[in-house]
Amino acid sequence: MSRREDMMAKKPPKPAPRRIFQERLKITALPLYFEGFLLVKRPEYQEFKHYWTELRGTTLFFYTDKKSTIYIDKLDIIDLTCLSDQNSTEKNCAKFTLVLPKEEVQLKTENTESGEEWRGFILTVTELSVPQHVSLLPGQVIRLHEVLEREKKRRIETERLPSTSVEKEKETIEDSVDLLNPMPACFYTVSRKEATEMLEEKPSWGNMILRPGSDSRNYSITIRQETEIKHYKVTSIGKNYTIELEKPVTLPNLFSVIDYFVKETRGSLRPFIYSTDDKVGQKPKREERRERLKKNPHNA
Numbered sequence: 001m002s003r004r005e006d007m008m009a010k011k012p013p014k015p016a017p018r019r020i021f022q023e024r025l026k027i028t029a030l031p032l033y034f035e036g037f038l039l040v041k042r043p044e045y046q047e048f049k050h051y052w053t054e055l056r057g058t059t060l061f062f063y064t065d066k067k068s069t070i071y072i073d074k075l076d077i078i079d080l081t082c083l084s085d086q087n088s089t090e091k092n093c094a095k096f097t098l099v100l101p102k103e104e105v106q107l108k109t110e111n112t113e114s115g116e117e118w119r120g121f122i123l124t125v126t127e128l129s130v131p132q133h134v135s136l137l138p139g140q141v142i143r144l145h146e147v148l149e150r151e152k153k154r155r156i157e158t159e160r161l162p163s164t165s166v167e168k169e170k171e172t173i174e175d176s177v178d179l180l181n182p183m184p185a186c187f188y189t190v191s192r193k194e195a196t197e198m199l200e201e202k203p204s205w206g207n208m209i210l211r212p213g214s215d216s217r218n219y220s221i222t223i224r225q226e227t228e229i230k231h232y233k234v235t236s237i238g239k240n241y242t243i244e245l246e247k248p249v250t251l252p253n254l255f256s257v258i259d260y261f262v263k264e265t266r267g268s269l270r271p272f273i274y275s276t277d278d279k280v281g282q283k284p285k286r287e288e289r290r291e292r293l294k295k296n297p298h299n300a
Contacts, residue, residue, distance in 0.1 A: 028056060028061070030056035030057035030059060031056060031057060031150055031151075031154060032054055032055070032056050033055045033056065033057075033121055033125060033147045033150070033151070034055045034117065034118070034147075035052070035053065035054045035055065036052075036053065036109075036114055036117075036118070037050065037051070037052055037053065037066075037109075037110055037114075038051055038062075038107055038108070038109060038118065039051075039108035039109070039110075040062060040105065040106070040107060040108075041105070041106040041107075041108075042073075042075075042103065042105050043103050043104070043105075048106070048108060049062075051063060051073075052064070052065055052066045052068070054071075055118075055121055055122065055125065057125070057151070057154060058077055058078035058125050058126060058151075059074055059075065059076050059077070059078075060074060060075040060077060061074045062074060062075070075098075075100075075105060077098060077100065077125075077126055079100060079101050080098060080099070080100060080122070080126040081099040081100060081101065082099045083096055083097070083098055083099070083119060083122060083123060084096060084097045084099060086106070092111050092112055093108060093109065093110070093111070093112070093115075094109045094111070094112045094114070094115020094118075094119075095107070095108045095109075095115075096115070096119060098122070116134050116135050117136065117140065119131070119134055120134040120136055120140070120144050121144065121147060124144045124147055124148050124151070125147065125148075125151045128151065128152060128155075130144045130145055130148055131144075137255075137256075137259050138258075138259050138262045138263070139184065139256060139258050139259035139262075140255070142184060142185050142186075142255075142258070142271055142273070143185075143255065145185065145273070146185050183210075183254065184254050184255055184257075184258045184271065185271055186206060186208055186209055186210050186258060186271035186272045186273055187209075187211070187254070188209055188210075188211055188272075189211070189212060190209070190211050191211070192211070192220070192231060195209045195211050195222040196222060196229050199222065199223075199224040199229070199272060200224065202272070203224070205272050205273060205274060206270040206271050206272035206273055207223055207224045207225065207269055207270055207272065208221060208222070208223045208224075208258070208261060208262075208269045208270060208271055208272055209221070209222045209223075209272045210234075210254065210257070210258060210271075213233060213234070217236050218233065218234060218235050218236050219233075219234040219236070219241070219254070219257075220233055221234060221243075221257070221261065223269055225268065225269070232244065232245070234254075234257055237250070239252070240252055241253065241254060241256075241257050258271055
């Protein structure tokens with residue numbers, strides 16, 4: 001399989017429908033970071049059980065299937081001692097154990113790629129750092145960094161405010177809705193001119209921006225290499241996205257689009273991501289996040 005075909009084959013798990021997502025929010029307002037099918041075996045289980053699983057904050061919520069609105073079990077992993085890999089005799093299957101103070105839980109995934117993603121997200125939220133030893137694509141690593149920032153912010157707010165704070169609940173729910181339609185970290189609702197100015201003013205933050213296209217459905221990529229600015233159209237066709245090049249490239253999602261540019265330039269193109277260490281930097285405002293969802297209701 002070619003590198004391009006390999007990229008197209010790797011699709012992130014599709015999120016649950018909006019109605020189901022909103023029903024689950026009535027049970028918990030913890031932000032949704034990752035979801036997908038997992039085979040789970042807790043000490044009291046006789047065998048592995050197949051669950052649709054959500055990682056919200058530092059808690060795993062288990063559902064009998066993807067459409068269930070009430071979880072059947074949950075597991076708090078904030079005190080995770082270690083995550084140990086287990087040898088699996090099954091082909092294309094990842095198996096690992098979550099070692100917690102009071103129990104050890106075995107997890108098994110349907111394929112090795114989703115296993116790497118689960119390991120990456122679990123370690124990111126429990127260790128508050130992005131693990132260096134997971135085999136993920138650059139776009140997937142970017143998502144881990146996004147989740148890391150969200151979890152750090154959530155922890156700070158949890159310590160600062162009572163858990164019953166209305167404002168805190170609103171903020172958490174908005175963040176969760178943001179993740180319902182995940183977008184690459186370098187996506188900004190800006191014009192071609194504004195994107196150019198951002199790349200020129202903050203070159204240390206990156207040199208590639210994903211932005212809305214001239215219509216409400218398609219997108220554009222603005223890049224800056226040395227002093228040259230270029231723009232590329234990304235057309236939404238069905239569930240796929242096509243980069244309008246001399247030889248058009250079709251990919252399954254916007255994360256793969258960003259990853260394509262990074263890989264093809266051997267890392268010389270980097271997603272433009274605001275720096276929390278820069279005193280001048282400002283995070284996207286809540287209103288901008290709402291506007292982003294209005295303009296781009298389809299999944300990345």
